[in-house]
Amino acid sequence: MMQLQQFSDTAALNHDFACRLVNILQQAIAERGVAYLVVSGGKTPQALFSALSTTDLAWDKVTVLLADDRWLDDSQPDSNERLVKATLLQHNAKAARFISLYADTASAFDGVVQVLPRIATLPTFDAVILGMGEDGHTASLFPCSAQIQHGLAADAPAVLATEPTTAPYQRISLSLPRLLNSRHIFLHLVGSNKLSVLDKAMAGTDVFAMPIRAFLQHPVATVTAMYTA
Template sequence: MMQLNQFADTQALNAVFANRLTDILQQAIQERGAAYLVVSGGKTPQALFTALSQTQLAWDKVTVLLADDRWLDDSQPDSNERLVKATLLQHNASAARFISLYANTSTAFDGAPQVLERVKNLPTFDAVILGMGEDGHTASLFPCSEQIKQGLAADAPAVLAVAPTTAPYQRISLSAARLLNSRQLFLHLVGANKLAVLDKAMAGDDVYAMPIRAFLQHPVATVTVMYTAN
């Protein structure tokens, strides 16, 4: 199920989104003593991360991890981990605990078991922020990859290695089942082209052609779409 929220511009979206995430994390800390936030990389969330990093919150009780990453160490410009450390894990949020999806192995397939050990026993996430590509991929669940059926399977492991054929680098990704195990699911979209992709995703039902459908059309989970054209 999908709930679409449209905003006039990115500044308005980020202000509301940062406040909402802060409330979710604060409630988690009050009720369970800890909060778990999953974020996505790329250009879209950078301003949101900067705003969120300055919010008043017991960040030392928050655990942050990525929905996916390229198989690169955090010295590389294309590393999502590098981006998160430079934008979100700053200011007040520098006190948060971060779980890396990278291991020092030559391939993501070799490193996936190490990453799985870090992630497999985590509790239900409090909030997951997804992105979406032009091809309908989310996290690193690419329709072009041989691993897509595994990544969308109900019994998938929490973490899997992915080798997309239409994007650079091997990837490490949380599975759809692990991402869906969250109290709140968000899809963060900026740009008129993304609304067109969203409309296409809602118009069909083949999850392997557009993996974002596994979330948007899930029979139980609700995905809150935070969207602006500007």
């Protein structure tokens, strides 16, 4: 199920979004002593990350990880891990624990055996922030990849390697069931083109053609789409 929340501009969206996330993480810490936040890379969340990084929160009790990453070490410009460390894990948020999705192996497929144990035993996430590509992919669950059925399967492992044919690099991604295992799921969208993609996703039912549908149309999970043009 999807709930769409529209904002007048990116500043309003980021302010509201940051406040919501802080409240969610504070509640988690109060109730369970720790909090788990899953984020996505790309240009869209950078201002949000910067805003979050200075918030007054017990960041030493927060674990941050990515929904997916390119199979690159964090010295590479296209690494999502590099972006998160440079924008989110700064200032107050520098105290957070970060779990990497990278391992020093020849390929993402070789690296899964090292990354999977880091993720498989984690409890329910408190908040997951997803992005969405114009092809309807989310995380690194690409419709063009040979691994898409595996990643969307109900019994998929927590982590899998993918190799999209329409985007560079091998990827490492959390699977559909691992991402759905969260108390709050958000979809962060900026730009009128993304609203068109969202409308298209809601109009059809083939999850393999547009993997974001597996989240938006899930019979139990609620996804809150945070959108501004």
